[in-house]
Amino acid sequence: MRIISILDTTICDYNLGNQIIMESVYKILDELFPDAFIFKLQYGEKFGKLSLNYIRKSDFTFFGGTNSLSSQMNKYSQMGFRFSDLIFVKNKLILLGVGWWQYQKKTNLYTRIFLKNLLREDIFHSVRDSYSKKMLNSIGINNVINTSCPTTWCLTPEHCQKIPTKKSENVIITITDYNFQYESEKKLIETIFPYYKKVFFWLQGVGDLKLINSLEDIIKKHKDKFYIIPPKLKEYDNILKNEDIDYIGTRLHAGIRALQFGKRTLIVEIDNRAKEISKDINLPTINRGNIDSLMKFITDGFKIDIKIPEININKWKSQFK
Numbered sequence: 001m002r003i004i005s006i007l008d009t010t011i012c013d014y015n016l017g018n019q020i021i022m023e024s025v026y027k028i029l030d031e032l033f034p035d036a037f038i039f040k041l042q043y044g045e046k047f048g049k050l051s052l053n054y055i056r057k058s059d060f061t062f063f064g065g066t067n068s069l070s071s072q073m074n075k076y077s078q079m080g081f082r083f084s085d086l087i088f089v090k091n092k093l094i095l096l097g098v099g100w101w102q103y104q105k106k107t108n109l110y111t112r113i114f115l116k117n118l119l120r121e122d123i124f125h126s127v128r129d130s131y132s133k134k135m136l137n138s139i140g141i142n143n144v145i146n147t148s149c150p151t152t153w154c155l156t157p158e159h160c161q162k163i164p165t166k167k168s169e170n171v172i173i174t175i176t177d178y179n180f181q182y183e184s185e186k187k188l189i190e191t192i193f194p195y196y197k198k199v200f201f202w203l204q205g206v207g208d209l210k211l212i213n214s215l216e217d218i219i220k221k222h223k224d225k226f227y228i229i230p231p232k233l234k235e236y237d238n239i240l241k242n243e244d245i246d247y248i249g250t251r252l253h254a255g256i257r258a259l260q261f262g263k264r265t266l267i268v269e270i271d272n273r274a275k276e277i278s279k280d281i282n283l284p285t286i287n288r289g290n291i292d293s294l295m296k297f298i299t300d301g302f303k304i305d306i307k308i309p310e311i312n313i314n315k316w317k318s319q320f321k
Contacts, residue, residue, distance in 0.1 A: 002036040005058040007043040014206040017253035024150040025064035052088040064096040071104040095125035097150040100132040112139040129276035170198040174249030177207030203231040
């Protein structure tokens with residue numbers, strides 16, 4: 001029986017987008033290893049002896065789907081490993097759709113040594129975009145495949161053909177608590193409200209409600225069509241399942257979730273994640289503040305034409321069969 005450890009990004013994290021990511025990660029790993037024994041480990045805090053021992057005993061240790069790589073991992077890292085942990089976890093970690101945190105300069109010496117010793121040498125790593133692959137290649141880590149984010153793997157041509165091209169009756173909006181630009185988001189929301197019967201806001205992050213409340217003038221003006229969805233993934237899924245609804249927002253994985261449910265979707269780029277994935281697979285995105293493209297999405301026909309890298313995905317999967 002194989003033993004697998006998974007660094008689970010839903011543990012000690014308040015961003016519900018990680019629940020969307022990890023659901024896809026577990027689905028993929030369950031498909032590849034139906035009889036494996038799986039340990040769930042936190043990812044953001046320092047690892048203790050028990051966690052390190054689980055990893056040491058595991059046949060495979062996976063880290064799925066978040067933007068935890070950076071050029072200065074001694075200063076910024078969404079990964080709980082310390083340099084001293086390499087004694088226990090040298091060449092143990094396998095990336096599954098992981099990405100690079102923001103656009104950055106060359107990696108420093110610490111990062112190069114750390115990642116080259118932490119990541120498995122005999123396994124292809126899966127990254128979420130070409131930029132992340134380029135950054136790893138630049139430090140001599142070449143066993144890397146761009147598979148896009150695991151959450152997109154189900155967005156096949158057959159799936160996308162079923163997504164409506166015309167405006168829905170209602171819309172669901174998200175904003176992002178850690179990257180909020182008041183004037184841009186205000187203009188976005190002011191533009192959206194008149195075109196939809198009901199306007200839902202989903203709270204994906206712990207600070208999102210405070211930001212929505214800062215737009216009180218817009219909310220009061222349209223209070224009869226304004227609805228808040230509680231910060232639970234099942235509540236968001238329920239709206240997607242039961243409403244005739246579009247998605248427009250700055251939350252990348254809330255948008256991908258809407259696509260998974262077959263909903264017409266437009267993701268507003270606020271950092272490198274949506275921008276880079278869109279370059280690779282034609283994810284439906286617009287630049288922040290691009291009201292003309294927003295209006296075109298709302299009023300004109302809009303076809304979702306995502307092109308997932310199926311050859312790369314199958315290549316990555318095949319090494320475990």
